[in-house]
């Protein structure tokens with residue numbers, strides 16, 4: 614996916630803030646319904662929480678630094694989008710025994726753990742979804758490195774400023790804000806100012822996984838499988854609290870991934886040594902070969918200013934509940950909408966939630982439009 618540049622004079626029907634899965638889904642549906650769309654993305658890449666490890670020489674996908682699974686038996690909308698985008702899936706590898714670490718004083722033990730049923734991976738990772746959606750948008754739809762800094766609602770339309778000096782002020786009939794609600798409340802200057810009750814609701818909505826950190830280790834072969842191990846780890850010792858086989862569909866590239874359970878302050882304090890702590894634990898649990906990955910990458914989402922707000926750092930992680938009606942109501946004269954995975958009526962905070970949020974905001978905007986296109990949910 615190449616970085617795209619937007620023409621400064623563009624005045625679309627709908628300006629979308631954020632090129633995560635929700636923003637890309639909304640853009641896809643709105644364009645299918647005949648609307649013109651532009652997207653402002655704060656960071657240098659699209660995808661938001663969907664990011665991956667790539668091969669440093671070939672540039673190919675190796676593993677997921679953000680989400681990994683969908684659960685298609687329960688998530689019919691996600692399954693429909695995956696089918697529409699012509700992406701292939703495979704079951705999470707879970708054959709063999711897991712490793713359990715109960716405490717610092719006892720050695721890791723082999724154990725039969727249940728519970729990965731229906732956890733499904735996408736060939737090429739969730740990045741394949743965002744790449745495919747972005748790749749099908751008209752050229753120059755997305756401007757990266759363009760954080761929205763203010764949103765002003767007027768009777769003529771909506772004005773958005775960005776700190777990208779090449780774009781400065783953009784105007785559109787409607788704006789869809791597809792960024793985490795806490796980030797929208799605290800980093801964008803609103804005119805007129807947002808009502809207190811709305812601001813309070815936005816600030817009280819946690820962003821799923823925003824303060825987490827994930828480690829992905831790539832190996833030359835999935836050696837743990839040869840020892841009858843599934844690659845799954847459950848640990849009370851850490852730094853990883855859980856880990857899983859993260860190899861490609863045919864075992865290549867071979868990989869393990871894990872969630873780091875240490876709080877963000879502890880991770881920061883560990884600095885570069887965190888890599889060593891992770892490798893030491895992998896070696897303790899899966900054998901010495903685990904100490905020598907071809908590549909180890911740790912993504913600490915708590916340091917991402919476009920995803921993780923101060924409140925996400927100070928509160929225990931909480932799965933988002935269904936979002937109060939006040940967030941679902943557009944501002945102005947149906948001019949500004951909020952849509953991010955956490956606002957979704959189904960699977961809030963998840964990949965399916967992002968599809969649902971993007972799709973439903975597009976339906977709201979095009980409701981009654983003569984050329985409204987069909988969406989996977991029918």
Ligand SMILES: Cc1cc2nc3c(=O)[nH]c(=O)nc-3n(C[C@H](O)[C@H](O)[C@H](O)COP(=O)(O)OP(=O)(O)OC[C@H]3O[C@@H](n4cnc5c(N)ncnc54)[C@H](O)[C@@H]3O)c2cc1C
Nearest residue numbers: 631633634635655661662680681682761822954962963964
């Ligand atoms: C480690 C991790 C593991 C996860 N595991 C799973 C999983 O296994 N299964 C699952 O279903 N879900 C999982 N999730 C959740 C899933 O990633 C999210 O639900 C989904 O990616 C959210 O997409 P989104 O577009 O709604 O929001 P985001 O991905 O947060 O996108 C928001 C975008 O807005 C941009 N932005 C922010 N501020 C501005 C601004 N001022 N101007 C312009 N752009 C801005 C951001 O840079 C970002 O690109 C996981 C998330 C993480 C972090």
